[in-house]
Amino acid sequence: MEPGLSTRLPAFFALGLLTAGSGMRPAVAQEPVPWLEEAEEPELLNLSDDSEPWAWCYKKSLENGEQLPYNPRIYKRWHADKAWGTADLIDVLTTASEEMAWLLPQADPVVIGDISTRNGGRLDGHKSHRGGVDADVGLYWGEGQMFMQGFRNVSPKDLDARANWLLIRSMLDTGRVERILLDQALVRVLRDHVIETGELSREEAWRIFPATGDGEMWRQQGVVHHVAGHRHHMHVRVFCPER
Ligand SMILES: [Zn+2]
Known part of the structure; x- marks a missing residue:
């Protein structure tokens, strides 16, 4: 790390990405874990309760879930019955969303798609979203716009890099995000943005927005990384709650 760099680092570096605070491991340093969206091994769906600590919230159910409150000024919640998550996810x-309303008051409210059902379990159209730790979140395009009536593809040139970076940064600032999945073409735009604006050093930017790695998607490192088919929303996963 070059001298003086720490004084320019955004808050989230102090809060959790580079240091494991309050028992939560930073995503950049933790072991990659199987990711149900891409998992082909059927046994991943049959994890027992004494499986690895990270495993239980991927699999079947949501316990003590909270519902994302109705708050249309701040965010648009698509389906109330699929807006249940862990306390951490709802808080993130x-x-x-509140921070975005404050930072970019002219921007559209954040669109929040499927999370999980009240008790979790299989959710139509998703392989994950079972344990209240996954949420689909819209992407800003143009100048702070979001598609309100359903996710639609956003091309790299239409992506509002600044607004999406602010949203991602706000989520990472909580220290509770395990990873965010996004198509690599959009990951690249965000990485270029944070480097060009000087918000992050090259090294930090590549760590948060890595290149597409080899091998299975769920073995990828880095916080915001590639998954195919995510050009119209980002998939946000928070850490499993302590049990
Ligand atoms: Zn998703």
Whole structure:
């Protein structure tokens, strides 16, 4: 790290990405874990309760879930019955959305798609979203716009890099985000943005927005990384709650 760099680092570096605070491991340093969206091994769906600590919240159910409150000024919640998540996830979504309303008051409210059902379990159209730790979140395009009536593809040239970076940063600032999945073409735009604006050093930018790695998607490192088919929203996963 070059001298003096720490004084320019955004808050989230102090809060959790580079240091493991309050028992939560930073995503950049933790072991990659199987990711149900891409998992082909059927046994991943049959994890027992004494599986690895990270495993239980991927699999079947949501316990003590909270519902994302109705708050249309701050965010648009698509389906109330699919807006249930862990306390951490609900807090990440509300905190980041409130911060966006403050940082970019002219921007559209954040669009929040499927999370999980009240008790979790299989959710139509998703392989994950079972344990209240996954949420689909819209992407800003143009100048702070979001598609309100359903996710639509956003091309790299239409992506509002600044607004999406602010949203991602707000979520990472909570220290509770395990990873964010996004198509690599959009990851690249965000990485270029944070380097060009000087918000992050090259090294930091590549660590948060890595290149597409070899091998299975769920073995990828880095916080915001590639998954195919995510050009119209980002998939946000928070850490499993302590049990
Ligand atoms: Zn998703």
